[in-house]
Amino acid sequence: MRVALFLTCVNDTLCPDTGRAVVKLLTRLGVDVDFPMDQTCCGQAHYNTGYRHEAEPLAEHFAKVFGEYEAIVTPSGSCGAMVRELYPRMGERARAEGRGDSLAVTLAPVVPRTYELTEFLVDVLGVTDVGAYYPHKVTYHPTCHGLRSLGLGDRPRRLLQAVAGLELVELPGAEECCGFGGTFAVKNSDVSAAMGADKVRSAESTGAQVLCAADNSCLMHIGGTMSRVGTGMRAVHLAEILASTREEPAA
């Protein structure tokens, strides 16, 4: 199976550790993963801010870059949801605007082949114990688009529960949004910050050392709030926990 890593522009630029973790994890599980060098951005920020027409060329670019692969794996619930949920909608809207089927036809092939990382592990590879070791107390925050758009359900939790040494503690109000919301974080910064502060307080109440999620944009907001208010907690991407082993533990 030809598997491509769609890392996302944010991870590529700011969180290369997450990318390396995904590569390490998938390689360990016997997957030969490729990183198409021409990949850029799925267009989510454009689309969700109201620039659908600017997002269209980015979606077409995505379809061109990843069209040849049988599986496209991304460590981001929101970018995964962009492809799976919103690419079809973009095609429909273009059709409704009298611009024909070409956008829908271009985008259609990549939609069913795009998997968020935990879906790929659990549904495609059929594993929940990935042989990881992470001797820390961890709480899990389900990010909104992974939770509600993709319906990741208990996949991330099952993966975490199988990690050796890891103590998983429930996050109170876990399903409540952290307040990132893309451009919402700056357009409505007061509300966004208040939501972030509440999320960090809930996380602290668990006594965990690490808050883990499967989307680095939310983690940047939560982690940035954590370091600003000076909690002892860290925000860590799920992939980095799953990549960690006894031989090569995560930093």
Added chain:
Amino acid sequence: MSGTFIGMPAFPQAARASVHDATLRGNLRHATHTIRGKREQAVAEVADWAELREAGKRIKDHVLRHLDRYLVQLEESVTAAGGVVHWAADAEEANRIVARLVKETGEREVVKVKSMATQEIGLNEALQAEGIRAYETDLAELIVQLGRDRPSHILVPAIHRNRGEIRDIFTREMGEWGRPAPEGLTDSPAELAEAARLHLREKFLRAKVGISGANFMVAETGTLVVVESEGNGRMCLTLPETLISVVGIEKTVPSWRDLEVFLQTLPRSSTAERMNPYTSMWTGTRDEDGPRAFHLVLLDNGRTDTLADEVGRQALRCIRCSACLNVCPVYERAGGHAYGSVYPGPIGAILSPQLRGTRSEIDASLPYASSLCGACYEVCPVAIDIPEVLVHLRERVVEGGPVIREGNKVVLRPAKGHAAERAAMRAARWALTRPGALRTAQRLASRTRRLRPRTLPGPGRAWSGTRDLPPVPPEPFRDWWQRTRGGKDEAK
């Protein structure tokens, strides 16, 4: 009298004040979390909830598709049952009709059933200007009216008030409007309710004119339905001699059978009740029972314009349950007043900019009053995809384009204040369709990473005011991938 929303600041500014109001935050958090939990339980009890939700959506979509036909049928049924139907294109016309109807009775005061439609058109203020006093009889609406306040929630308009505040309002204001609050009133719920009951009772018994909205109108029979939980509505609907109902045209359902769906989904979604306590239904007038005269004012006020929008029209399915408000993390922190509309919360953020247009600052800011977390869509009993409509309206704000206003096609210009953002989005699109340009930008960021400030100037402060910036790595992933051939050459 309840205040007006005209001249509201944009949502982010209005929300800033409420976010830092500790009492308000506490009141809202307590109230929304309580009802949120109860709703979840009440919905979980129903085995076929998903089917009921889908049925509700389809009934509403069907009605909206054939609204022209059903409205004419409704008018015929109401008229045949002894009612009089009036058509109001906008708020002003509706207010004019109601004021005239009240004046024709010779009365100078009316009792009101809680109604979103009459809030929407500012009926109380319009009647006051004509010398007619309107008394709100719903407990929470009474609190809002006595407090010279504005409603902040669709179902619980005084949700922003706690018991102590309500006691103070009753003690201070009730005497101005009628029977004063009992001496030594405490903040116990039973005492507060009793004070309201005594205060309102004299108004129910005296009033000759009642004004209501309606939750549903059955086209087949001309029956109107009001769903409430205090019994005040039943009083207003049965005791006065004249009843005037102001109802949005989208409240029509074809037949009684359709009510079966909504009378299950509405109470569980709104108050977490299995069955609604007071469901009043009336069909025209009867000689020996209830009001002798019944007037139905059918209100458009932007609804036909909204119906013309293929994406936005789903907002008209709304049955005003307010489940989306109670579950919304933004509403919980910003409070209802920040939305600058009688329709606050997620549904308000998609309804107000469609009913009123996106010209004003507040209306243009409402589509952004959401992190797009999707909790509202999940709980909506008629499956309104609120995030989809929010994004659609953002597009309308930044791109402009053709819309229908007052029945005419107009082409909106892009809203002001988005020029820099638009330029940035275009530049980002340009760079992101050229992998080489992205790589150049990433390398530049990595090479200058030590120059990165801890906080950002100007608009960047919106991020760095409360959150640290993420560190920029020494090299982007793609450079590592190339340098190590996907990790194969990684130095151990």
